[in-house]
Amino acid sequence: MLAINYTTLRDNMKTYMDKVTDEYETMVITRKDNKNVVMLSEESYNNLVENIHVMGNKANFDWLMESKKQLDSGKISIHELEEVDFSE
Incomplete structure (x- = not known):
């Protein structure tokens, strides 16, 4: 499982989305006030x-x-x- 902040994701969206779909990674996008989001492939x-x-x-x-x-x-x-x- 990867954890990255929102800004890093925004700046490298395609790279991280490819990692999620191609490598079956689950990604936690960290945000302020612990309002995190999990990204996984369909x-x-x-x-x-x-x-x-x-x-x-x-x-x-x-x-x-x-x-x-x-x-x-x-x-x-x-x-x-x-x-x-x-x-x-």
Whole structure:
């Protein structure tokens, strides 16, 4: 995570925005009176929102944790997938 002040960001906006999007950096823009702002890429934001949604639903969370437990204990099976032609 990077922290820069507002003036530095303003003077180097493109450079810092590229760093956020290309290097998946999260940036804290510091401001007076501790009114800081966090900048992150849209991709990171969407991922964060999706994780909050999935993990915020108890049924989804329990299902994921059970699946992880099965994977960690070696209870897995491998299946061959068949391509389906939906035009038929």
